Amino acid sequence: MSRYEAGLVVARRETAADRVLVLTLRHPLGEPLPAWEPGAHVDVVLRPGLERQYSLCGDPADRAAYRIAVLRETDGRGGSAYVHDELRAGDTVRVRGPRNGFRLERAPRYRFLAGGIGITPILPMLAAAEEAGAEWSLLYGGRTRAGLAFTGELERYGGRVVIVPEDESGLLDLASVLDDVSPDTLVYCCGPGPLLDAVEARCPAGRLRVERFRPKEAVADPPAEAEFEVVLARSGRTVSVPPGVPVLDAVRAAGVEVLYSCTEGTCGTCETEVVEGEPDHRDSVLTEAERAAGETMLICVSRCRGRRLVLDL
Template sequence: MTDLELVVARKETAAEGVVCLTLRRPGGEPLPPWEPGAHVDLLLADGLERQYSLCGDPGDRSALTVAVLREPESRGGSTFVHERLAEGAVLRVRGPRNNFALTGSPRYLFLAGGIGITPIVPMVAEADARGADWRLVYGGRSRASMAFADALTAKYGDRVRVLPEDETGLLPLDELLGTPEPDTAVYCCGPEPLLAAVEERCAAWGPGVLHVERFAPRDDAGAGPRESFEVELAVSGRTFTVPGDKSILEVLEDAGVPVLSSCQEGTCGTCETDVREGVPDHRDSLLTDEERAAGETMLICVSRSCGPRLVLEL
């Protein structure tokens, strides 16, 4: 995974409570390639590390663009970006990494809620460039709070429906998802209540149709017993006991085993690790049902073991 040192070339307001950062290499060298759905980790001051979706043009290798919502109950990341991060500041940036890739499909339905529009912006551009049949339904608290809404409607016309909650109410999910549509991929990003409601309605659409990205863990993430188990590292041969009150990641970090991690809540995928033996007890908010059933990888920051022992590719 690439670590970059980038400068904040531009910081501007994208909507009420949303700032847009344009990041470039200090010397202007090309940045790594990325595809729609990718995100980067911003390594901020005071040990803060936050993930933000890329919302610029993948064809522009000169800059990376992220949009950051000021969260009312910020844990420090969005407050730092809004109040302390200025143009000209230099940031360490890790990535890009993509857990929300745009699959091939003749037809797409994009659903965005609030700041969840960020990964969707390059997706609709890509779908349009492919000549696919697509539409976007975009909800938010108010029109003033909805970043990129005017630009999207100006560019794509009636393929984009902008539905501010204070004007039209919540997104009409029963209308949008009540009848499964053949050959249609559904992409959704936004707050947890929206994602949960979309998942419920898309259950009848069949496996592999719905793709979601979460900014926070599922409401039921982490549920279940917390028994101790053993973890063997296949590469080094070392074995550790993971007690009920610690994660695999915490045990490995305490032992000085170098493991990449970021969110530590099962949403970003940085700590995803291959499983050689054993059955993972998946407690993340990232892997698909198919990936969980396969049991080939797990997020060691939150997930545990269904049995007494796991062997990991570490």
């Protein structure tokens, strides 16, 4: 996990679509930024107490700048409004990362699906798939054509990109993309929750990789929680985790410094190695295979299926 943190300057503000603002971030002294791969995101501290995660949507070969895109959320919690209304070129923001929980795995064929601002992590994936000589296609939808970002950049890919404004053509035709997925094809999808849920329901098992901007809906009748113990492998200390208290809060209350950000199980910052025990995964990041392996867990939301966990903390 990267521990890079620096104040980066907003070098440029551009409009990419209705309600979508693109920021180019550079080091104030021109120092090269940490390398990243398609699917990575950074934590951006906009001001004290206001921190958000944004996917990197520029060129990974460009170590001089990071590019992020921010959608103004009509029902957001203040982050996007701050970026659109108050953040100006020349301002400095604190940036941590990059981190990647949505890495592009090697495959001969890809099917990409994006909804709205979900195009941001997908955009550099297309360039990587193209460079690797893979066979790929993109189905990209949104409410209106004017609200779809980066359509100009996508024109160079020709017919492999299908853009579907909902007010013109209706919802995405998922059957056209998912009903004939071959065993050597990987499907990458990012966008609003309903789109991801529909794709998950239709995509063949093991083929899908998703990134969520918001956590999955909680189950209507969650199981009762019990107290359990977390053993901190590096010190041998034992911390009790009561019902309703996240592991993250319990270990921090015990004085243990842990990296974290969203506290919703969506960013992956607090992913921690499991030495012993069975996690009760409640995040929106890990794949089904990763959950089954039980080698890591997101301690901001996940718990324990037994009475004891040993974590690499």
